[in-house]
Amino acid sequence: MSGELKPTEILDVRGEVCPYPDVMTQKKVKSMKSGEILEVLVDYPLSAERIPESVKKMGHEVLKVDKTGASEWKILIKVK
C-alpha cells in the first residue's frame, strides 16, 4: 500500500444517528470509481462497527479503522 492512503474523498457523517452514516457511506461508495479511497468520519458507535462490515459485504476493501478521539472514528475504504 505505498502511498495510497491519501483519501480521494472525505465523507463527514458526524452527529448523524443511524442509519444515516451507513446509508450515506454506501451511496458515496457507489458514486466513486474503482481504486479511489474514501475517508469516512463517524461518531456513532454502532455505525463505526457496522460500516466496515457492510462495505466488505459490498466487495470493497477496508484499509483502516482508527479511533481518533472520544466516540470518533476514521474509516478508510478502497473502492473495488
Place this chain on the structure above:
Amino acid sequence: MIEPTYILSGLIVGILFGFALQRGRFCMNSAFRDIILLKEYTLLKAVIVAIIVSMIGFHVMASLGVIQLNPKSFFWGANIVGGFIFGVGMVLAGGCASGTTYRVGEGMVGSFVALLGFMMSAVITSSGALKGVKSDLQTMTKITITDQGPLVASTNRSPTLANIIGVDPWIIVIVIAIIGIGVLAWKRKGGEKTEGSLSEKIFKRGWSWWATGIVIGIIAMIAFPASAAAGRNYPLGITGGWSTFLNTLIKGDANVLTWETFLVIGVVIGAAIAAGIAGEFKLRAPGPGRLVQQFIGGLLLGIGAVIADGCNIGHILSGIPQLAISSIIAGFSIIMGCWVTAYLLLMRR
C-alpha cells in the same frame, strides 16, 4: 407518592437496562429496518433471544406464583393504527422509544430533541388534546374474552395466544422457544471470536448479539417483580415513564410518578456510564434539517405508543413474551410502519 425503596429499585433496574442497551447497541429500529435496508440480522437475533429468555422467565415466575401475568388489553384498531404510527416515527426519529432514550445518555443531541417530541406527544395523547382520539379508537375496537382458559396466574381478560387456542401456555412457550432457537441456529454463521480480557469485552466493546439478548431478557425478568412490588404489575416500559415525568414537571404533582418514571431516568444514567467507560460519550448534533426530522419522528413515537397502549418495549419486549395478542398485532404493525418508511425515505433513489 412512590416510596424511596421503589424509586431506588426503578433506578437500579433502569441503570442496568441502559448499560445493556448501550453496550449491545440494542435498537429495535435498526433491528427491523436493517432486515430490508442492509440485509443485516445481528440486532434482530438479539431481539429474538431477549424475547425467548423473558418469555420463559415470565412463565416460570408465573407458575411459581412470583408474579401474575398481565397481558395488555386487545384493541385491534388502536394496536394497528398506533403501532404503524410508532413504526413511521422510529425511522424519522432515528430510534425506537428505548433507542432514543439510551442515546440521550450517549450525548446525541438529535435523540434528545426526538425525546422532547416523544414526551410532549405522549402527554398530549394520553391526557391532552388527542385523548379523545385515543380513547375512541381503543373502546370501539376492544375485544375481551369471556373464558380465560388455562391461563398461568393471569388476572385479566385480555386474549393471549394460549387462551384463544385453548391450550396450556407452556405448550406455546416451548413451541415458540424451539422455533426461535432453530431459526437462530440456522441463521448462525461462523463463531464470533473476539480477543481481549473479560472486562474489556464487557466495558469496551459492543456485546455480541446472544450476550445482549440474554442480558436484556434477564433484566426484563428482574423488572417484573420489582415493578409489581411498586404497584405497577408489568415488566419494562418506556413511554409511561416519560409521560409521567413530563406530567410531573408541568403539573408539579409527584403522585403520578411511577416505578417506570425512575426506570427511564435510570436508562439514561446507565447508558451514560457505559458510553463514558467505553469512550463513546460525546455531545454531538446533526444539521438543523435532521433535528427537525427527528423531532417530528419523536412526536409520532409518542402519539403511536399511547394509541397502541405501548411502545416497542411495552409491546415487543414485555407483551409478546406474555403471549398477548395485542402486543403481537402491535409488534407487527410497528415493523410494517418501519419498513414502509425506511423504503420511502432511504431505499428509493
